[in-house]
């Protein structure tokens with residue numbers, strides 16, 4: 001029987017996940033389909049029951065349901081439990097719904113694909129303390145990055161993640177700007193300016209070291225002002241597209257057991273987003 005998968009969120013119409021997963025199904029001759037479903041917060045509980053009854057094999061969860069869905073699931077993977085957020089639901093062979101979070105691991109995979117995995121002992125500055133930042137902080141800790149500093153507009157939110165991780169420290173954006181030269185890897189994870197399309201910088205990169213690695217998890221636009229400024233300073237830059245494709249590929253692997261071709265997907269999406 002044809003398998004089917006979905007992504008639920010609000011809004012959902014701009015999601016690139018359906019096109020990505022359907023392209024992988026076609027490329028790998030898998031008899032399956034993946035659909036976007038608009039689900040409001042009020043509809044979440046009944047939507048999960050509906051997906052279960054109607055036989056979805058699994059689905060992705062996006063804003064604003066990543067935390068709210070947890071009470072409706074039967075089990076959580078260890079990392080999703082720590083993060084308190086789920087972006088992937090798998091229907092297990094015994095019919096249970098198990099939640100995973102592939103965002104953070106997707107980011108680490110994308111980072112290491114771009115710059116290798118020899119930077120684990122270097123000082124990392126994580127900029128932002130929202131849902132995505134939380135996932136990335138826990139995944140970096142799990143993958144062996146042990147010198148983590150989190151900076152955020154609201155320092156208390158950064159401090160809360162540090163307290164839960166049991167390592168690292170939280171600093172203000174001003175302190176981050178002033179001490180920027182101390183960091184080898186900087187990851188921009190805020191949504192500053194996203195709502196208006198008028199992206200702003202969380203702080204200036206004037207003090208950035210030339211050899212630094214700078215990643216942004218925003219991928220539309222591909223070249224954010226943060227990455228542009230970093231490139232002008234001679235840094236190695238990593239766009240957010242790799243994270244998006246790898247988080248989807250890890251979900252795909254949870255559902256179907258195979259890792260799809262991420263290189264050709266990154267190239268296709270890059271062309272669509274105006275990159276070269």
Ligand code: NAP
Nearest residue numbers: 128129130131132133153154157190191192217240243244
């Ligand atoms: P979120 O939970 O709403 O968190 C937003 C973060 O941005 C918070 O740290 C917030 O600081 C900060 N912020 C917002 N406006 C700011 C401003 N004007 N100046 C400074 N800081 C500001 O959002 P999220 O889910 O973590 O997502 C963050 C970004 O990641 C979004 O742009 C999203 O598109 C992107 N993302 C990309 C991927 C991918 O696959 N590449 C995956 C997930 C998310 P406060 O705590 O002070 O409010």
